[in-house]
Amino acid sequence: MTSASSQAALLERLRGIAGAAHVLVGDACAPYLTDWRKLVTGRALAVVRPGSTEQVRDVVRACLEQGAPIVPQGGNTGQVAGATPDGSGRAVVVQLGRMKRIRSIDVENDTLVVEAGCVLQDLQDAARAAGRLFPLSLGAEGSCLIGGNLATNAGGTQVLRYGNARELTLGLEVVTADGEIWNGLRALRKDNTGYDLRDLYIGSEGTLGIITAATLKLFPLPVAQRTALAATGSIAQAVALLARARAALGADLTGFELMSSVATDLVLRHCPDQRLPLAPGAPWFVLLESSDTESAERAASRFEALLAAALEAGEIQDAAIAESIEQSRALWRLRESITLAVAAEGQCAKHDISIATSRIPGFIASTDALLRQRFPGVRSATFGHLGDGNLHYNILQPAGTPAAGFVEVQQDLSRLVHDAVRDHAGSISAEQGIGGLRTADLQAYEDPVKLDLLRRIKRALDPAGLMNPGKVLPVHGCVSPG
Ligand SMILES: Cc1cc2nc3c(=O)[nH]c(=O)nc-3n(C[C@H](O)[C@H](O)[C@H](O)COP(=O)(O)OP(=O)(O)OC[C@H]3O[C@@H](n4cnc5c(N)ncnc54)[C@H](O)[C@@H]3O)c2cc1C
Incomplete structure:
Protein backbone atom coordinates (compact mmCIF):
# COMPACT_ATOMS: atom_id res chain seq x y z
CA MET A 1 0.00 0.00 0.00
CA THR A 2 1.80 3.12 -1.14
CA SER A 3 -0.48 5.47 -3.03
CA ALA A 4 -2.35 8.24 -1.28
CA SER A 5 -5.58 7.09 -2.89
CA SER A 6 -5.33 3.53 -1.53
CA ARG A 13 -13.21 1.36 4.97
CA LEU A 14 -11.97 1.50 8.55
CA ARG A 15 -14.45 4.29 9.33
CA GLY A 16 -17.22 2.18 7.82
CA ILE A 17 -16.25 -0.77 10.04
CA VAL A 25 -5.62 10.01 12.43
CA GLY A 26 -2.97 12.73 12.62
CA ASP A 27 -2.20 14.21 16.04
CA ALA A 28 -4.97 12.16 17.68
CA CYS A 29 -2.77 9.07 17.19
CA ALA A 30 0.09 10.48 19.28
CA PRO A 31 -0.74 8.75 22.62
CA TYR A 32 -0.52 5.36 20.88
CA LEU A 33 2.75 5.85 19.01
CA THR A 34 5.40 5.93 21.76
CA ASP A 35 6.28 2.96 23.94
CA TRP A 36 5.98 3.10 27.76
CA ARG A 37 9.74 3.54 28.25
CA LYS A 38 9.77 6.38 25.68
CA LEU A 39 12.53 4.68 23.71
CA VAL A 40 10.69 4.35 20.38
CA THR A 41 8.21 6.60 18.59
CA GLY A 42 6.59 5.35 15.41
CA ARG A 43 4.05 6.65 12.93
CA ALA A 44 0.73 5.19 11.82
CA LEU A 45 -1.81 5.67 9.08
CA ALA A 46 -4.49 5.36 11.77
CA VAL A 47 -5.33 4.03 15.20
CA VAL A 48 -8.53 1.98 15.09
CA ARG A 49 -10.52 1.10 18.21
CA PRO A 50 -12.92 -1.68 17.20
CA GLY A 51 -15.92 -2.49 19.37
CA SER A 52 -16.45 -6.19 18.58
CA THR A 53 -14.67 -9.32 17.39
CA GLU A 54 -16.41 -9.01 14.02
CA GLN A 55 -15.09 -5.46 13.67
CA VAL A 56 -11.55 -6.68 14.46
CA ARG A 57 -11.95 -9.34 11.76
CA ASP A 58 -13.16 -6.77 9.21
CA VAL A 59 -10.31 -4.38 10.10
CA VAL A 60 -7.78 -7.19 9.55
CA ARG A 61 -9.37 -8.09 6.20
CA ALA A 62 -9.35 -4.46 5.06
CA CYS A 63 -5.66 -4.09 6.01
CA LEU A 64 -4.81 -7.35 4.25
CA GLU A 65 -6.45 -6.20 1.04
CA GLN A 66 -4.47 -2.96 1.08
CA GLY A 67 -1.22 -4.53 2.34
CA ALA A 68 -1.20 -2.38 5.49
CA PRO A 69 0.79 -3.68 8.49
CA ILE A 70 -1.28 -4.27 11.65
CA VAL A 71 0.01 -3.48 15.15
CA PRO A 72 -2.22 -4.82 17.96
CA GLN A 73 -2.13 -2.70 21.09
CA GLY A 74 -3.52 -3.10 24.61
CA GLY A 75 -2.64 -0.73 27.45
CA ASN A 76 0.78 0.07 25.92
CA THR A 77 2.58 -0.75 29.18
CA GLY A 78 4.92 -3.32 27.58
CA GLN A 79 8.62 -2.87 28.30
CA VAL A 80 10.00 -3.96 24.91
CA ALA A 81 8.21 -1.63 22.45
CA GLY A 82 6.10 -4.47 21.05
CA ALA A 83 2.99 -2.35 20.51
CA THR A 84 4.71 0.55 18.74
CA PRO A 85 4.51 0.84 14.93
CA ASP A 86 7.62 1.48 12.83
CA GLY A 87 8.42 4.87 11.30
CA SER A 88 6.90 4.22 7.86
CA GLY A 89 3.48 5.62 8.67
CA ARG A 90 1.83 2.69 6.81
CA ALA A 91 0.67 0.68 9.83
CA VAL A 92 -2.78 0.52 11.36
CA VAL A 93 -2.67 0.26 15.17
CA VAL A 94 -5.57 -1.85 16.43
CA GLN A 95 -6.22 -0.77 20.01
CA LEU A 96 -8.51 -3.15 21.90
CA GLY A 97 -9.59 -0.85 24.75
CA ARG A 98 -13.26 -0.66 23.76
CA MET A 99 -13.72 -4.44 23.98
CA LYS A 100 -13.81 -4.65 27.77
CA ARG A 101 -16.86 -6.75 28.56
CA ILE A 102 -16.85 -9.69 30.93
CA ARG A 103 -18.99 -11.99 28.83
CA SER A 104 -19.76 -14.56 31.51
CA ILE A 105 -18.68 -15.96 34.88
CA ASP A 106 -19.19 -19.65 35.72
CA VAL A 107 -18.59 -19.87 39.46
CA GLU A 108 -19.12 -23.64 39.61
CA ASN A 109 -16.57 -24.25 36.88
CA ASP A 110 -14.26 -21.55 38.30
CA THR A 111 -13.96 -19.81 34.93
CA LEU A 112 -14.70 -16.45 33.37
CA VAL A 113 -14.88 -15.28 29.75
CA VAL A 114 -13.53 -11.77 29.16
CA GLU A 115 -12.85 -9.58 26.16
CA ALA A 116 -9.27 -8.59 25.38
CA GLY A 117 -9.70 -4.91 26.25
CA CYS A 118 -10.63 -5.39 29.91
CA VAL A 119 -8.18 -3.64 32.27
CA LEU A 120 -6.50 -6.30 34.43
CA GLN A 121 -7.58 -4.61 37.67
CA ASP A 122 -11.24 -4.51 36.53
CA LEU A 123 -11.01 -8.22 35.81
CA GLN A 124 -9.57 -8.94 39.27
CA ASP A 125 -12.41 -6.86 40.80
CA ALA A 126 -15.07 -8.73 38.81
CA ALA A 127 -13.67 -12.07 39.97
CA ARG A 128 -13.60 -10.86 43.59
CA ALA A 129 -17.20 -9.66 43.33
CA ALA A 130 -18.12 -13.22 42.32
CA GLY A 131 -16.25 -14.57 45.39
CA ARG A 132 -13.25 -15.75 43.39
CA LEU A 133 -9.62 -14.81 42.80
CA PHE A 134 -8.06 -14.04 39.44
CA PRO A 135 -4.43 -14.09 40.56
CA LEU A 136 -2.52 -12.40 37.74
CA SER A 137 -1.05 -9.31 39.39
CA LEU A 138 1.58 -6.79 38.26
CA GLY A 139 2.60 -3.18 38.77
CA ALA A 140 0.81 -2.02 35.61
CA GLU A 141 -2.50 -3.75 36.48
CA GLY A 142 -4.41 -0.44 36.57
CA SER A 143 -3.71 0.20 32.88
CA CYS A 144 -2.58 -2.99 31.09
CA LEU A 145 -5.29 -4.99 29.31
CA TRP A 182 -11.03 -18.85 15.66
CA ASN A 183 -13.44 -19.60 18.48
CA GLY A 184 -11.39 -21.55 20.97
CA LEU A 185 -13.21 -20.33 24.07
CA ARG A 186 -13.58 -23.75 25.63
CA ALA A 187 -13.70 -23.87 29.43
CA LEU A 188 -12.06 -27.28 29.72
CA ARG A 189 -9.15 -28.33 31.91
CA LYS A 190 -8.47 -31.29 29.65
CA ASP A 191 -8.49 -30.94 25.86
CA ASN A 192 -5.92 -32.79 23.76
CA THR A 207 2.74 -11.37 15.50
CA LEU A 208 0.37 -14.25 14.67
CA GLY A 209 -3.12 -12.82 15.23
CA ILE A 210 -5.23 -10.62 17.50
CA ILE A 211 -6.59 -12.08 20.74
CA THR A 212 -10.15 -10.81 21.17
CA ALA A 213 -11.37 -12.82 24.19
CA ALA A 214 -10.26 -15.49 26.64
CA THR A 215 -11.59 -18.09 29.05
CA LEU A 216 -9.62 -17.74 32.28
CA LYS A 217 -9.27 -19.83 35.43
CA LEU A 218 -10.55 -18.59 38.78
CA PHE A 219 -9.43 -19.68 42.25
CA PRO A 220 -10.81 -19.57 45.80
CA LEU A 221 -10.20 -16.28 47.59
CA PRO A 222 -7.70 -16.71 50.43
CA VAL A 223 -9.17 -16.43 53.92
CA ALA A 224 -6.14 -14.56 55.24
CA GLN A 225 -2.91 -13.11 53.90
CA ARG A 226 0.30 -12.18 55.67
CA THR A 227 2.92 -9.87 54.18
CA ALA A 228 6.37 -8.98 55.49
CA LEU A 229 9.45 -7.11 54.43
CA ALA A 230 12.69 -8.75 55.55
CA ALA A 231 16.25 -7.43 55.43
CA THR A 232 18.89 -9.89 54.33
CA GLY A 233 22.66 -9.68 54.08
CA SER A 234 23.24 -11.44 50.79
CA ILE A 235 21.53 -12.93 47.79
CA ALA A 236 22.61 -16.40 48.97
CA GLN A 237 20.71 -15.79 52.22
CA ALA A 238 17.66 -14.69 50.23
CA VAL A 239 17.79 -17.93 48.22
CA ALA A 240 18.10 -19.94 51.46
CA LEU A 241 15.06 -18.06 52.83
CA LEU A 242 13.12 -18.98 49.67
CA ALA A 243 13.84 -22.68 50.21
CA ARG A 244 12.81 -22.38 53.87
CA ALA A 245 9.59 -20.52 52.97
CA ARG A 246 8.66 -23.11 50.33
CA ALA A 247 9.19 -25.95 52.77
CA ALA A 248 7.26 -24.22 55.56
CA LEU A 249 4.33 -22.79 53.57
CA GLY A 250 4.08 -24.99 50.47
CA ALA A 251 1.40 -23.68 48.11
CA ASP A 252 0.50 -20.95 50.62
CA LEU A 253 3.66 -19.04 49.66
CA THR A 254 2.18 -16.64 47.08
CA GLY A 255 4.83 -13.93 46.80
CA PHE A 256 8.60 -13.80 47.11
CA GLU A 257 10.08 -10.62 45.68
CA LEU A 258 13.68 -9.48 45.89
CA MET A 259 14.79 -5.83 45.99
CA SER A 260 18.32 -4.49 46.21
CA SER A 261 18.86 -1.48 48.46
CA VAL A 262 19.86 0.48 45.33
CA ALA A 263 16.33 -0.14 44.01
CA THR A 264 14.56 0.75 47.29
CA ASP A 265 16.73 3.90 47.64
CA LEU A 266 15.53 4.99 44.19
CA VAL A 267 11.90 4.56 45.29
CA LEU A 268 12.51 6.62 48.43
CA ARG A 269 14.17 9.34 46.33
CA HIS A 270 11.60 9.55 43.53
CA CYS A 271 8.38 8.67 45.39
CA PRO A 272 8.38 10.90 48.49
CA ASP A 273 5.19 9.31 49.88
CA GLN A 274 6.96 5.97 50.34
CA ARG A 275 8.92 4.78 53.35
CA LEU A 276 11.01 1.79 54.30
CA PRO A 277 9.68 0.25 57.52
CA LEU A 278 13.12 -1.15 58.46
CA ALA A 279 16.41 0.43 59.50
CA PRO A 280 18.48 1.28 56.41
CA GLY A 281 21.77 -0.47 55.77
CA ALA A 282 20.84 -3.93 54.53
CA PRO A 283 21.98 -4.64 50.94
CA TRP A 284 18.87 -6.69 50.03
CA PHE A 285 15.22 -6.86 51.00
CA VAL A 286 12.68 -9.64 50.46
CA LEU A 287 8.93 -9.08 50.28
CA LEU A 288 7.15 -12.28 51.30
CA GLU A 289 3.46 -13.04 51.18
CA SER A 290 1.46 -16.06 52.30
CA SER A 291 -2.19 -16.77 51.52
CA ASP A 292 -4.08 -19.14 53.77
CA THR A 293 -7.32 -20.88 52.87
CA GLU A 294 -8.09 -22.00 56.47
CA SER A 295 -7.90 -19.21 59.05
CA ALA A 296 -6.22 -15.95 60.06
CA GLU A 297 -4.76 -17.63 63.18
CA ARG A 298 -3.13 -20.37 61.14
CA ALA A 299 -1.79 -17.84 58.64
CA ALA A 300 -0.26 -15.70 61.42
CA SER A 301 1.33 -18.54 63.38
CA ARG A 302 2.92 -20.24 60.37
CA PHE A 303 4.21 -16.95 58.98
CA GLU A 304 5.68 -15.80 62.29
CA ALA A 305 7.27 -19.21 62.88
CA LEU A 306 8.89 -19.01 59.45
CA LEU A 307 10.36 -15.57 60.09
CA ALA A 308 11.57 -16.53 63.58
CA ALA A 309 13.37 -19.58 62.18
CA ALA A 310 14.92 -17.49 59.40
CA LEU A 311 16.14 -14.91 61.96
CA GLU A 312 17.62 -17.67 64.07
CA ALA A 313 19.37 -19.19 61.04
CA GLY A 314 20.83 -15.79 60.13
CA GLU A 315 19.05 -15.69 56.76
CA ILE A 316 17.37 -12.41 57.68
CA GLN A 317 18.49 -9.70 60.09
CA ASP A 318 15.21 -7.85 60.58
CA ALA A 319 11.59 -8.04 59.44
CA ALA A 320 8.44 -5.91 59.47
CA ARG A 329 -0.54 -2.50 50.41
CA ALA A 330 2.20 -0.03 51.38
CA LEU A 331 4.80 -2.83 51.23
CA TRP A 332 3.57 -3.88 47.79
CA ARG A 333 3.55 -0.25 46.63
CA LEU A 334 7.21 -0.01 47.57
CA ARG A 335 7.96 -3.00 45.38
CA GLU A 336 5.71 -1.92 42.51
CA SER A 337 7.14 1.61 42.40
CA ILE A 338 10.60 0.40 41.43
CA THR A 339 9.89 0.40 37.68
CA LEU A 340 8.67 4.01 37.88
CA ALA A 341 11.58 5.09 40.11
CA VAL A 342 14.13 3.51 37.76
CA ALA A 343 12.50 5.35 34.83
CA ALA A 344 12.71 8.63 36.78
CA GLU A 345 16.39 8.14 37.66
CA GLY A 346 17.77 8.31 34.13
CA GLN A 347 19.35 5.96 31.59
CA CYS A 348 19.07 2.30 32.43
CA ALA A 349 20.09 -0.88 30.63
CA LYS A 350 17.24 -3.25 31.49
CA HIS A 351 17.51 -7.03 31.48
CA ASP A 352 14.54 -9.29 32.18
CA ILE A 353 16.33 -12.56 32.83
CA SER A 354 15.62 -15.92 34.41
CA ILE A 355 18.11 -18.34 35.90
CA ALA A 356 17.69 -21.41 38.11
CA THR A 357 17.40 -19.95 41.63
CA SER A 358 20.27 -22.14 42.83
CA ARG A 359 22.60 -20.40 40.33
CA ILE A 360 21.47 -16.82 40.99
CA PRO A 361 23.99 -15.98 43.78
CA GLY A 362 26.89 -17.08 41.53
CA PHE A 363 25.45 -15.18 38.56
CA ILE A 364 25.07 -11.93 40.49
CA ALA A 365 28.49 -12.12 42.16
CA SER A 366 30.39 -12.77 38.93
CA THR A 367 28.35 -10.45 36.67
CA ASP A 368 28.35 -7.54 39.13
CA ALA A 369 32.15 -7.89 39.41
CA LEU A 370 32.63 -7.96 35.62
CA LEU A 371 30.41 -4.90 35.19
CA ARG A 372 32.29 -2.94 37.85
CA GLN A 373 35.56 -3.79 36.12
CA ARG A 374 34.43 -2.96 32.55
CA PHE A 375 32.02 -0.07 33.26
CA PRO A 376 33.21 1.74 36.41
CA GLY A 377 30.54 3.59 38.37
CA VAL A 378 27.45 1.78 37.01
CA ARG A 379 24.82 0.89 39.63
CA SER A 380 22.93 -2.44 39.76
CA ALA A 381 19.30 -1.71 40.68
CA THR A 382 18.42 -5.39 40.72
CA PHE A 383 14.96 -6.53 41.79
CA GLY A 384 12.44 -9.11 40.70
CA HIS A 385 10.49 -12.25 41.23
CA LEU A 386 13.15 -14.34 42.98
CA GLY A 387 10.61 -17.09 43.66
CA ASP A 388 10.46 -17.68 39.87
CA GLY A 389 14.18 -17.16 39.25
CA ASN A 390 13.22 -13.98 37.34
CA LEU A 391 15.36 -10.90 37.94
CA HIS A 392 15.08 -7.41 36.51
CA TYR A 393 18.83 -6.96 36.35
CA ASN A 394 18.84 -3.22 35.73
CA ILE A 395 22.08 -1.33 35.30
CA LEU A 396 21.90 2.43 35.81
CA GLN A 397 24.25 5.03 34.41
CA PRO A 398 26.95 6.20 36.86
CA ALA A 399 25.50 8.91 39.12
CA GLY A 400 26.14 12.45 37.90
CA THR A 401 27.37 11.46 34.42
CA PRO A 402 25.77 12.54 31.11
CA ALA A 403 23.19 10.16 29.62
CA ALA A 404 24.79 10.24 26.16
CA GLY A 405 27.96 8.47 27.30
CA PHE A 406 25.94 5.64 28.83
CA VAL A 407 23.77 5.19 25.72
CA GLU A 408 26.96 4.53 23.75
CA VAL A 409 28.10 1.67 25.99
CA GLN A 410 24.68 0.09 26.60
CA GLN A 411 24.98 -2.42 23.79
CA ASP A 412 28.33 -3.73 25.06
CA LEU A 413 27.03 -3.78 28.60
CA GLY A 433 8.78 -10.77 25.73
CA ILE A 434 10.96 -9.82 22.77
CA GLY A 435 8.94 -7.01 21.16
CA GLY A 436 10.93 -4.66 18.96
CA LEU A 437 13.82 -4.16 21.39
CA ARG A 438 15.14 -7.70 21.87
CA THR A 439 14.91 -9.19 18.38
CA ALA A 440 18.70 -9.09 17.87
CA ASP A 441 19.22 -10.72 21.29
CA LEU A 442 16.80 -13.50 20.39
CA GLN A 443 18.74 -14.16 17.18
CA ALA A 444 22.04 -14.11 19.05
CA TYR A 445 21.14 -16.30 22.01
CA GLU A 446 18.43 -18.74 20.89
CA ASP A 447 18.99 -22.21 19.54
CA PRO A 448 19.17 -22.05 15.69
CA VAL A 449 16.77 -24.95 15.26
CA LYS A 450 14.22 -23.21 17.46
CA LEU A 451 14.68 -19.97 15.50
CA ASP A 452 14.05 -21.81 12.24
CA LEU A 453 10.86 -23.34 13.65
CA LEU A 454 9.70 -19.90 14.86
CA ARG A 455 10.23 -18.44 11.37
CA ARG A 456 8.30 -21.32 9.78
CA ILE A 457 5.40 -20.89 12.21
CA LYS A 458 5.31 -17.17 11.42
CA ARG A 459 5.25 -17.83 7.68
CA ALA A 460 2.54 -20.46 8.02
CA LEU A 461 0.19 -18.37 10.18
CA ASP A 462 0.96 -14.92 8.75
CA PRO A 463 1.93 -15.55 5.11
CA ALA A 464 1.52 -11.88 4.16
CA GLY A 465 3.87 -10.87 7.00
CA LEU A 466 1.57 -8.00 8.01
CA MET A 467 0.91 -8.92 11.65
CA ASN A 468 3.13 -6.74 13.85
CA PRO A 469 6.11 -6.99 11.46
CA GLY A 470 9.58 -6.68 12.96
CA LYS A 471 8.47 -7.78 16.43
CA VAL A 472 9.90 -11.02 17.89
CA LEU A 473 11.53 -11.88 14.53
CA PRO A 474 13.30 -9.44 12.21
CA VAL A 475 11.21 -8.55 9.15
CA HIS A 476 13.49 -10.26 6.62
CA GLY A 477 13.11 -13.48 8.57
CA CYS A 478 9.32 -13.38 8.49
CA VAL A 479 7.91 -12.71 5.07
CA SER A 480 7.62 -15.64 2.72
CA PRO A 481 10.08 -15.47 -0.16
CA GLY A 482 8.61 -14.44 -3.47
C1 LIG B 1 5.05 -0.52 36.25
C2 LIG B 1 5.09 -1.75 35.39
C3 LIG B 1 5.22 -3.00 35.97
C4 LIG B 1 5.23 -4.15 35.18
N1 LIG B 1 5.35 -5.36 35.79
C5 LIG B 1 5.31 -6.48 35.05
C6 LIG B 1 5.40 -7.76 35.67
O1 LIG B 1 5.54 -7.88 36.89
N2 LIG B 1 5.31 -8.85 34.89
C7 LIG B 1 5.17 -8.76 33.53
O2 LIG B 1 5.09 -9.79 32.87
N3 LIG B 1 5.12 -7.57 32.91
C8 LIG B 1 5.18 -6.43 33.63
N4 LIG B 1 5.12 -5.21 33.01
C9 LIG B 1 5.06 -5.14 31.54
C10 LIG B 1 3.63 -5.02 30.96
O3 LIG B 1 2.74 -4.47 31.88
C11 LIG B 1 3.12 -6.37 30.52
O4 LIG B 1 3.92 -6.84 29.47
C12 LIG B 1 1.65 -6.38 30.08
O5 LIG B 1 1.27 -7.73 29.96
C13 LIG B 1 1.40 -5.67 28.77
O6 LIG B 1 -0.01 -5.45 28.61
P1 LIG B 1 -0.54 -4.25 27.72
O7 LIG B 1 -2.02 -4.37 27.64
O8 LIG B 1 -0.03 -2.96 28.20
O9 LIG B 1 0.08 -4.63 26.30
P2 LIG B 1 0.80 -3.68 25.23
O10 LIG B 1 2.00 -3.05 25.82
O11 LIG B 1 -0.19 -2.80 24.60
O12 LIG B 1 1.25 -4.78 24.16
C14 LIG B 1 2.23 -5.73 24.47
C15 LIG B 1 2.40 -6.70 23.28
O13 LIG B 1 1.22 -7.48 23.10
C16 LIG B 1 0.64 -7.26 21.82
N5 LIG B 1 -0.81 -7.20 22.04
C17 LIG B 1 -1.49 -6.37 22.87
N6 LIG B 1 -2.80 -6.69 22.87
C18 LIG B 1 -2.94 -7.72 22.01
C19 LIG B 1 -4.06 -8.51 21.58
N7 LIG B 1 -5.28 -8.30 22.05
N8 LIG B 1 -3.83 -9.51 20.70
C20 LIG B 1 -2.59 -9.75 20.21
N9 LIG B 1 -1.51 -9.03 20.57
C21 LIG B 1 -1.69 -8.05 21.47
C22 LIG B 1 1.25 -5.97 21.31
O14 LIG B 1 1.30 -5.94 19.89
C23 LIG B 1 2.63 -6.01 21.94
O15 LIG B 1 3.48 -6.83 21.18
C24 LIG B 1 5.12 -4.04 33.77
C25 LIG B 1 5.00 -2.79 33.18
C26 LIG B 1 4.98 -1.64 33.97
C27 LIG B 1 4.81 -0.33 33.30
Missing part, protein backbone atom coordinates in the same frame (compact mmCIF):
# COMPACT_ATOMS: atom_id res chain seq x y z
CA GLN A 7 -4.52 4.93 1.93
CA ALA A 8 -7.58 7.15 1.71
CA ALA A 9 -9.67 4.17 0.59
CA LEU A 10 -8.43 2.13 3.56
CA LEU A 11 -9.26 4.93 5.99
CA GLU A 12 -12.77 5.12 4.52
CA ALA A 18 -15.55 0.84 13.44
CA GLY A 19 -17.31 4.20 13.07
CA ALA A 20 -15.54 7.47 12.28
CA ALA A 21 -15.20 8.36 15.97
CA HIS A 22 -13.07 5.27 16.53
CA VAL A 23 -10.61 5.81 13.69
CA LEU A 24 -7.95 8.26 14.85
CA ILE A 146 -5.84 -8.72 29.60
CA GLY A 147 -5.28 -9.16 25.84
CA GLY A 148 -1.83 -7.58 26.25
CA ASN A 149 -1.16 -9.78 29.28
CA LEU A 150 -1.96 -12.87 27.22
CA ALA A 151 -0.07 -11.67 24.14
CA THR A 152 3.05 -11.25 26.32
CA ASN A 153 2.37 -14.26 28.58
CA ALA A 154 2.75 -11.87 31.49
CA GLY A 155 4.17 -13.07 34.79
CA GLY A 156 3.97 -10.74 37.77
CA THR A 157 4.05 -11.33 41.49
CA GLN A 158 1.93 -14.47 41.96
CA VAL A 159 3.58 -16.81 39.43
CA LEU A 160 5.20 -18.78 42.24
CA ARG A 161 1.79 -20.13 43.27
CA TYR A 162 -0.52 -19.72 40.26
CA GLY A 163 1.71 -19.66 37.17
CA ASN A 164 1.97 -17.06 34.43
CA ALA A 165 -0.78 -15.89 32.04
CA ARG A 166 -0.52 -19.04 29.93
CA GLU A 167 -1.18 -21.26 32.92
CA LEU A 168 -4.24 -19.18 33.85
CA THR A 169 -5.90 -19.58 30.45
CA LEU A 170 -8.22 -22.32 29.24
CA GLY A 171 -9.42 -20.90 25.94
CA LEU A 172 -8.99 -18.09 23.43
CA GLU A 173 -10.87 -16.29 20.71
CA VAL A 174 -8.50 -15.01 18.04
CA VAL A 175 -8.79 -13.08 14.80
CA THR A 176 -6.16 -14.79 12.69
CA ALA A 177 -3.73 -13.01 10.39
CA ASP A 178 -5.93 -14.26 7.50
CA GLY A 179 -8.92 -12.42 8.92
CA GLU A 180 -10.81 -15.46 10.27
CA ILE A 181 -12.30 -15.81 13.75
CA THR A 193 -7.45 -32.16 20.35
CA GLY A 194 -4.42 -31.58 18.16
CA TYR A 195 -1.64 -28.99 18.40
CA ASP A 196 -2.13 -26.45 21.16
CA LEU A 197 -3.05 -23.24 19.32
CA ARG A 198 -4.00 -21.53 22.57
CA ASP A 199 -0.48 -21.83 23.91
CA LEU A 200 0.93 -20.73 20.55
CA TYR A 201 -1.06 -17.48 20.42
CA ILE A 202 -0.33 -16.75 24.09
CA GLY A 203 3.05 -15.04 24.17
CA SER A 204 3.10 -14.40 20.39
CA GLU A 205 3.12 -10.61 20.97
CA GLY A 206 0.64 -9.79 18.25
CA ILE A 321 5.14 -7.79 59.33
CA ALA A 322 2.16 -5.85 57.98
CA GLU A 323 -0.51 -5.57 60.67
CA SER A 324 -3.28 -4.30 58.39
CA ILE A 325 -4.36 -4.39 54.76
CA GLU A 326 -3.11 -0.79 54.42
CA GLN A 327 0.35 -1.74 55.69
CA SER A 328 0.43 -4.72 53.36
CA SER A 414 23.92 -5.78 27.66
CA ARG A 415 26.03 -8.21 25.67
CA LEU A 416 28.15 -8.84 28.76
CA VAL A 417 25.01 -9.47 30.85
CA HIS A 418 23.35 -11.73 28.28
CA ASP A 419 26.57 -13.70 27.72
CA ALA A 420 26.63 -14.33 31.46
CA VAL A 421 22.96 -15.37 31.38
CA ARG A 422 23.76 -17.86 28.60
CA ASP A 423 26.75 -19.18 30.58
CA HIS A 424 24.38 -19.79 33.51
CA ALA A 425 21.86 -21.64 31.26
CA GLY A 426 19.29 -18.86 31.68
CA SER A 427 16.84 -16.95 29.48
CA ILE A 428 17.29 -13.40 28.13
CA SER A 429 13.53 -12.77 28.31
CA ALA A 430 11.70 -14.15 31.32
CA GLU A 431 8.33 -12.39 31.24
CA GLN A 432 8.33 -9.20 29.16
